[in-house]
Amino acid sequence: MPVTSRIFSLTLVLGLLPALLAGPAHAAEDAIVTDRPDFVESSNVVGKGRFQIETSIAFETDRADGIKTRTRNTPTLLRFGVSDNLELRLETDGAQQLRTSGADTNSSQRGWTDLAIGLKWHQRDADSATGQPGLAWLIHLDVDSGAADFRGQGLRPSVRFVAEWELPHGWSAGLMPGLYVDRSTEGRRFIGGILAGVIGKSLTDELRAFVEISAQQLASARDGGQVITLDAGLAYMINPSLQLDLAVAHGLNKASPDFGWTLGLSAKF
Numbered sequence: 001m002p003v004t005s006r007i008f009s010l011t012l013v014l015g016l017l018p019a020l021l022a023g024p025a026h027a028a029e030d031a032i033v034t035d036r037p038d039f040v041e042s043s044n045v046v047g048k049g050r051f052q053i054e055t056s057i058a059f060e061t062d063r064a065d066g067i068k069t070r071t072r073n074t075p076t077l078l079r080f081g082v083s084d085n086l087e088l089r090l091e092t093d094g095a096q097q098l099r100t101s102g103a104d105t106n107s108s109q110r111g112w113t114d115l116a117i118g119l120k121w122h123q124r125d126a127d128s129a130t131g132q133p134g135l136a137w138l139i140h141l142d143v144d145s146g147a148a149d150f151r152g153q154g155l156r157p158s159v160r161f162v163a164e165w166e167l168p169h170g171w172s173a174g175l176m177p178g179l180y181v182d183r184s185t186e187g188r189r190f191i192g193g194i195l196a197g198v199i200g201k202s203l204t205d206e207l208r209a210f211v212e213i214s215a216q217q218l219a220s221a222r223d224g225g226q227v228i229t230l231d232a233g234l235a236y237m238i239n240p241s242l243q244l245d246l247a248v249a250h251g252l253n254k255a256s257p258d259f260g261w262t263l264g265l266s267a268k269f
Helices: 003-021
Strands: 051-064 067-073 076-081 086-092 095-101 106-112 115-124 134-143 156-166 171-183 189-202 207-218 226-239 242-251 259-268
Touching: 051 242, 086 134
Parallel strands: none
Antiparallel strands: 051 067, 051 076, 051 259, 067 095, 076 086, 086 115, 095 106, 115 134, 134 156, 156 171, 171 189, 189 207, 207 226, 226 242, 242 259
């Protein structure tokens, strides 16, 4: 494993260790709110001077035209609060393994994926009394920094808008449209879309569930097609600073992975 990979992995372990050992360190109103495991981001930011890590392991499988692909990676998001309404973000799919098998092929690639740097601006809070949604904007820039097998083409910006409603009886809803700029393998620049909606339900004070439809990629067939999945999952708050989550995804069209699942752990400091 390269030195940079070992340093990154060690940083994650050391970063999570205090939260794993500590009990509730902050008031309930400052409890952890994550951007995972659903695809729709939260409208909340972590708060001034606060740091949050959201990391996981994820698997996807797909079969098309007699070829089976299996992907394993470690999606990770680091969030730091610049102010009560603004946070800095560093995101990656982490270490990735891609296995391809079929009648005439059997291959495996390993490596680190690209990094994305970003900002989230919390525009306003949700108000359940008036039905006003919480609003936020996210701007990210993907950088071609990963291993050769998984590296994108140049710098790829994206923008997403989040609206999040608090509904009666523990229900919630969120909507996230967005746009991204990418490059094809030939280097041709194109614009794609993002659109996702989620419904959530607090089952207890610590446990919430969600179901969503996420169009993570809306593009023409030559630019990768439309990747649309039906997702569902659970998030359990172990203490106000620590969350465990699980989610599954089912592809709704040919261009989408057939099935995926993820198991994640998030900590706030």
